[in-house]
Amino acid sequence: MLNTFQQAHHRALPHASHDEAAREEFTKSFKGFIQSSLLPGLTPIYNEQVKPAFQKEHGREPADRRDIRSAMVKNLYFQHYASANRVAQEILWESVNVSLDRQLPELLETAKQLSASSKARLDIPEDFTPPRYITALDIHCMPGGYASEVAEQDITAGALYDRGVYLYSMGYMGPENDDMGRSVCNYLRRNKPDFKPLRILDMGCTVGHATLPYKEYFPDAEIWGIDVGGPVVRYAHARAAAMGHEVNFAQMNAEETSFPDGHFDLVVSHILLHETSGKAMPRIFNECHRLLSPGGMMIHADLPPFDLMDPFTQFILDNETWYNNEPFWGAMREMDQVDLAKRAGFAAEAIKFDNAPMAVMEFAGGSDGYSEESATEVADREFTAGEYAPGGGWEVLVAEKELAQEMAA
Template sequence: MNKQSEHSILPKANHDELARQNFVGSLKVYLARNITPGNQIVYEKLAKPKFEQEYQRAPQNRHEIRRLMENESYYRWWSALRRTTQEMLWDSVNSSIERQLPELVECTRRQGNKLGSLTLNPDLKIPAYQTAVDIHCMPGGYQGEFTEDDVAAGALYDRGVYLYALGQLGPLNDDMGQSVVQNYLKKQYPDFQPARILDLGCTVGHSTLPYVDAYPDAEVYAIDTGAALLRYAHARAEAMGKRVHFSQQNAERTNFADGSFDLIVSHILLHEMPVSAIRNVLQECYRLLAPGGMMVHAEAPLYGHMEAFNAFMFDWETKNNNEPFWSAMRDLDWMEVAVGAGFESEKVIQTFAANGVWKEKFAGGKSQNDGFGRRGTWLILAASK
């Protein structure tokens, strides 16, 4: 695993904290390489034959496969290990953040507004789907705030995502933004020069900053509902010399005027919300886009793009990792949702973008089902107005 790029806001791990983090990373690799593939062997040699003998047919979908595999001790053992590893990951980072949180808060305050801006809204009503559970078991979720000018959620996400993805998102965790920019927009629309860009659900700005570099003359805006995330995102961008205007808003309904943007993007945002909210977000994209403008949403592949067993393995996130909307989003008819939001069907595109940063293969085998997306690609939903 390559080393994460450091910046002045990133929490610094001491010897023991780094050792714990490295252990968790090594355990994740071991599970993915040595334990995860055994699930398919158990399915093919034990669970599937039992089903075929009883019903005289093969399992037809991930739901039937889950009911089989949940009775297999190997799968239950693997699932418990993976959930435990996820919790260990966050704990290993949290101990580092708790030790230096006052310094991190002070560091973010010192960054100021030399380049971009930060606008928070303490009266913003946070959607219940963002507070009901700690998304992907991250303590406090995206909305956790425990002290004045808190940035703990941002620091936890920045370091935690790097460990969770085992560096696959690149030293700056910016693979999704880079993939959309370099391997979709620049290739498919080389003459496209948006003047105003909006990143929805930016968290700490990992995928926002590639747009600053790709379109240096553009005004770049980014929104999220988490105040602690945005404080961290703003300070991180300032520390890295990137001009972004961050504001605390709900992507379902923003305060920007109609036709404000030429490009609206999101990166693994849609699977964090119910279908009703996804429909609202796409309607808001349509409202905010100027004529000729484009929206581009990057996600992991839909279940329709997978074999039933791989869909079952991906579905582990919904059942065991506090991702309650993961599966519903991956069952969506994206064309229907985009057209329902106002886009013309001939202007809606579903495609894949090659990985923009990750250069090394994580592990051998057909599919490890242990990362954000199908290995080496992101699913793209794009539409122009």
């Protein structure tokens, strides 16, 4: 059996040489060291040094994460932590790029062959323009971002992301980088065992890592993954074929898709919302409601809203905004997503936040991922500042569209 913390190889994935693999594993271990050894030191630094100094200067305690940041950025230990985190992110991508550049011609040809062998659709429009909030900067410092094209029929960004995000998550996405999709599928099996969607849409799918579990759990469903990046969508199509799945992919904006009204029974996303803008999020919610059939479900999986965390934990997680090219990370967590869902047309009583325990954590604990006991055990954990998925699970915003008769009434 494959070790949970080894990435499963497939034909579309860059194959690292011995030295390349050693560099890549170093970056993963370095990130692990930062999380396990440097990060815990921030709490006593804050409580014993920074907080008392703030109180002395201002005559009050820090009120929120912004107050905490204004004080912590002056501290040498925090500067060391933040610098190490940024360096780890940059060398992570560079370690993969060395391997990717060496194999790019071969990988481009392999991806073409895999896509040609698939019966599933791949739609790449000629006149598509990705939104500026995606192209204006390299999100999470990934060189070139999701949409940059460096070759004909390019898949470079997808191959870089597939390996890079595994290293970024330190293996916690599981062997196939699909923990979020599996976690949401397990959530549906527990909470909606009779729900059998016939059409499923994954918004912001990148390389389809979270998309494929839906094909496993709902093999008869027609499944689409969409993303604004052409290279990641091409790679996703080839990757799915390499892994034996017939899944459709398209370059499309989740704010305004070309699918007809009521076309899908389930619309999902996995860490998409924090990479959109304040103007885009309401449009995405509106589009979800339009696309859903009566009785259909919308599920957005991400990290928890800030109101579920103490200010210090907010501060730690908000470092992604400041140091990892995630400009909407903090702002997204302050938006009232329940209100956005209401404004999109979902009934208030049909909207809720819930926890989907990490499938990889349940697997490591010997669970099949379906039992309520294992879900409760994982979900009851406390949030820990800096933990990969706080509390050992993904926060899911769930909304159900009214049935046809209820809408008519």
